[in-house]
Amino acid sequence: MPPPVFRFAPSPNGYLHLGHAYSALLNADLARASGGTLLLRIEDIDRTRCRPEFEQAIYEDLAWLGVAWDGEVRRQSDHLELYRSAVERLAARGLVYPAFESRAEIARLVAAQDQVAEWPRDPDGAPLYPGIGQRLAAVERAELIAAGIPYALRLDMAAALALAGELSWRELGSGPGGEAGTIGARPEAWGDVIVARKETPTSYHLSVVIDDALQGVTEVVRGADLFWSTSVHRLLQHLLGLPPPVYRHHALLRDAEGRKLSKSTGATGLRELRAAGVTPAEVRTMVGLAAPA
Template identity: 45%
Template structure:
């Protein structure tokens, strides 16, 4: 099978060494297998996305020696595809609107009778707005959550599956669950948000829809996203989409052990470029072999 990998950054700041590692690893894997490497721009956060950051992404990746097809998928041009997925889930009776703020959720979880559990998106939603029966009628243009218990029941009834599974090729698999019984899905993930205010979608929904649209066979990304992958498999089953192979890699950290973030401009690729470093030197620092 030919490998199709992708790198999908958000244009909300400069790429850092962690991005370089992920992009080069995905590129190397596809090239070694005679496959294809794709670039996708995840710009659904319109408030924070900037054209200048997107332009710098292209410059940094080309400087690293990476290439991709000229036609780059941009999420801002795919809102219709996300609407279709939301419509399907709404018609299946699996979504409900939620008006809770973060403060509301925190207060609900602080009640003496409530225990706080954590899922892929942080504290698991206590179900304040969850309806007792599936909702019908036109889909509201509001924050929408996936009723995870109903979703698990739908998958089991329609597919006869009793668990969700994905194939993992990275060495970080011991940090998360690659096979989860459907009976534990709601407790593990909670009712996650699939349509956010001002975006019309969410990371979890858009990444699943886009990977399928681009026929991605191997998703290469950091181990911090490993816990969310079983949720993505759930969405793939609900929407009738294929499940790629996943490769979750180690996170790149600074000398204190802190994970790099876009606010860590001192680790930005552009600064290494400006200081005269070479892509080969970055590969050495990141313990990556020279490009194939």
């Protein structure tokens, strides 16, 4: 059996914090212990938030931590045509449709529905898409596209599930309820997820499964907040004929208020810790990892 392939895949939309350090170090430790390789991928499809200085800071922070990766760095923005081609394959099978509502419009629609009965939410608590775009006639869709109206391409979940049937994945870590072993996928819980947008020919869900397959990743080690997203990933892997890796979801680091560490809540960055004189060894202690053997 060939040695396992791991990957660390941050987005350069802010500076790395202790949560990122934990994931990067854990991936590096597992790769080293198993005689495997560690890849670095920069997930920079969000061109409005991703910035070159944040990408450069990722390299600097990982070097400071002592995390080394194998081979060249893969930047998702260099492969947009590859993702576009995958979307076209899904479209050719009638599995995607354009939806033209803005986030604000969807929020108003859901708020109105909530007055009658609580509208269903996805595992992250966001309301499911009401499906209006799916009910548009082909001529209406063509007219809106020709008029330059922004749109998102959504996966027709019912049609996709009819093709895929039951799916599962192998979990080496744990989920929100301590799940491990063979996990039954529940992609329907996410509704008609976005796979691309007019201005960006991909989404996180789509690009991550394509990259993992093309890079030969065999073990995905990431935070437990993405545990149920794996259901969508397994569905896309099936539809695109991609091999599924093994997954290992780890616990999240949290702040004093119990919130997961994130860039949006201003979690202390590694560059700030470094400037304050904290050492890489102390970072390992802070995130609960022992010194490497």
